[in-house]
Amino acid sequence: MPAPVAEYQTAFKPTAEQKRNAEVIIETGQKMGLPPRAWVIAVATAAQESTLNNLGHLGDMNDHDSLGLFQQRPSAGWGTPEQITDPVYSAKAFYNGLKNVPGYDTMALTDAAQTVQVSAFPNHYAKWEKMAADLVMAKYGQGPYAA
Numbered sequence: 001m002p003a004p005v006a007e008y009q010t011a012f013k014p015t016a017e018q019k020r021n022a023e024v025i026i027e028t029g030q031k032m033g034l035p036p037r038a039w040v041i042a043v044a045t046a047a048q049e050s051t052l053n054n055l056g057h058l059g060d061m062n063d064h065d066s067l068g069l070f071q072q073r074p075s076a077g078w079g080t081p082e083q084i085t086d087p088v089y090s091a092k093a094f095y096n097g098l099k100n101v102p103g104y105d106t107m108a109l110t111d112a113a114q115t116v117q118v119s120a121f122p123n124h125y126a127k128w129e130k131m132a133a134d135l136v137m138a139k140y141g142q143g144p145y146a147a
Contacts, residue, residue, distance in 0.1 A: 005109075011131040014145065018052035021069055021087055022135040028091035034098075036136055037105045042094055044132035045113040046070055048125050054087055070094050070117070 014022070022043050029039040046052050049071035056067060065073050065081075068090040072078035083089045097116035098104050104112040110126035119125075137143035 005126075005129050008127050009130045010127045011134075012051065014052060014135070019135070019138070019145065021046065021052045021054060022132075023139060024087040025069070025091045026136055026139050028088050029095055032092065032095055034095055035105060038095060038098055039136050040129065040132045041098060041104065041109050041112050042091060042132075043135050044109055044125055044128035045094065045117060047128040047132060048113075048119075049117070054085055056081075056085060 025042045025046055026039045029042060043052075046069040049066075050069050052069065054069050055071070065075050067074070067081055068084040069087055070084075070090050070093070072084045072090055072093060074081055074084060078084055078093055079089060084093075094116060098112065101107075101112055101115045104115070108126065109129045109132075110123055113119075113125040114122040117125075134143045134145050138145035138147070141147070
């Protein structure tokens with residue numbers, strides 16, 4: 001973690017599905033040739049946006065037309081509802097945005113995530129950094145979420 005981690009961190013005990021969604025995000029980043037820092041940013045972003053659940057339309061509980069792991073919006077040009085609820089597609093869309101953020105790999109996680117997501121709550125991403133890093137480590141059989 002190249003930038004200081006926010007003091008307040010939060011986590012939850014991920015279900016098998018939530019772990020799998022994190023793995024898909026990580027694997028997509030790996031296939032795109034992105035560094036582990038990008039994977040941590042992406043997993044933290046999805047943890048904030050959906051608690052790593054691939055959310056469909058939630059009616060009045062939904063933020064506008066936000067869908068999927070990253071709560072991307074078809075009306076904002078992220079893709080069709082079917083695309084956005086495909087974890088690989090949504091992760092690629094997030095990573096494509098992240099790649100356009102100069103210095104994303106050295107800046108504070110919340111700043112990198114916010115530049116891509118343009119959230120009404122820009123500082124909320126920071127609280128997921130440690131959990132996201134632990135989920136990345138779990139992919140390699142290490143840390144508290146390792147199988």
